[in-house]
Amino acid sequence: MLSALPANLRIVRTNGTVSTKNDLVDRPILRSIPVLDGGFDTAVAIASTAIEACRNHPPTLILAAGPRFANFVAGYYVARQTNANLAFLYMDEWCVRTPPFVGATDTDRKWERRCLEAAASVCYVTEGKRSAYEDAYPFLKSKPALVCPNGWDEAAFAKAHFDTDHLRDYKRYFTISFVGRAAPSAPIHPFLDALDATLAKRPDLAEKIRVLLVGNQPEDVQSRIAEFSRRHSDAAKILPAVPQSNAIEIMRESSALLLLCTTQYPGIVPQKTYDYLNVPTPILAYGGESDAATIVEAAQAGVVVRDRDPAALEDALESLMSSPRENWNNPVRQATAARYNRHAITKDLLQRLLQLPTNSGDLLQ
Numbered sequence: 001m002l003s004a005l006p007a008n009l010r011i012v013r014t015n016g017t018v019s020t021k022n023d024l025v026d027r028p029i030l031r032s033i034p035v036l037d038g039g040f041d042t043a044v045a046i047a048s049t050a051i052e053a054c055r056n057h058p059p060t061l062i063l064a065a066g067p068r069f070a071n072f073v074a075g076y077y078v079a080r081q082t083n084a085n086l087a088f089l090y091m092d093e094w095c096v097r098t099p100p101f102v103g104a105t106d107t108d109r110k111w112e113r114r115c116l117e118a119a120a121s122v123c124y125v126t127e128g129k130r131s132a133y134e135d136a137y138p139f140l141k142s143k144p145a146l147v148c149p150n151g152w153d154e155a156a157f158a159k160a161h162f163d164t165d166h167l168r169d170y171k172r173y174f175t176i177s178f179v180g181r182a183a184p185s186a187p188i189h190p191f192l193d194a195l196d197a198t199l200a201k202r203p204d205l206a207e208k209i210r211v212l213l214v215g216n217q218p219e220d221v222q223s224r225i226a227e228f229s230r231r232h233s234d235a236a237k238i239l240p241a242v243p244q245s246n247a248i249e250i251m252r253e254s255s256a257l258l259l260l261c262t263t264q265y266p267g268i269v270p271q272k273t274y275d276y277l278n279v280p281t282p283i284l285a286y287g288g289e290s291d292a293a294t295i296v297e298a299a300q301a302g303v304v305v306r307d308r309d310p311a312a313l314e315d316a317l318e319s320l321m322s323s324p325r326e327n328w329n330n331p332v333r334q335a336t337a338a339r340y341n342r343h344a345i346t347k348d349l350l351q352r353l354l355q356l357p358t359n360s361g362d363l364l365q
Helices: 040-053 070-082 106-118 127-136 138-142 154-159 189-201 219-231 244-253 272-277 291-299 310-322 331-339 342-354
Strands: 061-066 085-090 121-124 145-147 174-179 209-214 236-239 256-260 283-286 302-305
Touching: 040 070, 061 070, 061 342, 070 085, 070 106, 085 106, 106 138, 121 127, 121 342, 127 138, 127 145, 145 342, 154 244, 174 244, 189 219, 189 283, 189 310, 219 236, 244 272, 256 272, 256 302, 272 291, 272 331, 283 291, 283 310, 291 302, 291 331, 302 310
Parallel strands: 061 085, 085 121, 121 145, 174 209, 174 256, 209 236, 256 283, 283 302
Antiparallel strands: none
């Protein structure tokens, strides 16, 4: 990541050693310190370092990204000191539909509202996150809201090669690849349940397809795949984790790509959605809870199984196996993928943030 940054970019670091979770190792032991996602002491350390570093060249815009959301509090203090515009980027949620890896105490809720009230603009990585936050905090509807999808990374695709042969052992099968970790936020078990019933009804399909999970998987997924394979002629396999460029090569080699849309609400769009769009392989999107399903449908990039039942999955498999592969790599898909270029998305986000009216300072008094 550091090697990709411009040479003239100034990086300022706080003092102190941090742990693998980015927590300060030598934390102050104070009973009165507020409990905050990422640590209130971390927020103070970041803010004080930034304020000192910018003393002679005050910024016009502060952009804080979370999680961890101590960054938001640090941004609030820096903007208050420098009278800069303040913008927040929600890559995940804080106190609204909080994911399990984020803290949401009463202190967090107080600080989230305080930060949002002070913001000149709020940015989200999905439209669903924006809707959830504007429902929870109606005053946000009067502030500029920007949706900045995660997108796909030019650098990773530039390193990926064509005409590779990672799946040489599976060439005689219709390979459905899931590239990445099957996370609890988009569980794979509903798909496996439906596929289990489908193959029980259609044992001929178990001889034709292979479901390949590429990457390290949670223990419950490992045990489930092992059990599944015993029942259905090794129809599912877990392959080792690979670098991102190799993962892209596997996506290109696969017959179809499994996208899990079994999320808790529409605002969770798996990152792999954008990578999948940028290869010519058809997508099998299972479940309709995620906005990712809508993206696949609009891009005409594959088949969406919104009804989570074996009959719908059987129809989807038949459609994918009988359709020419090139049908799914159509101009609509290509144009959609181009719009999700991360470099272009980020450039557009920064340009729009820098065009915000100058902060009067009223919200930060």
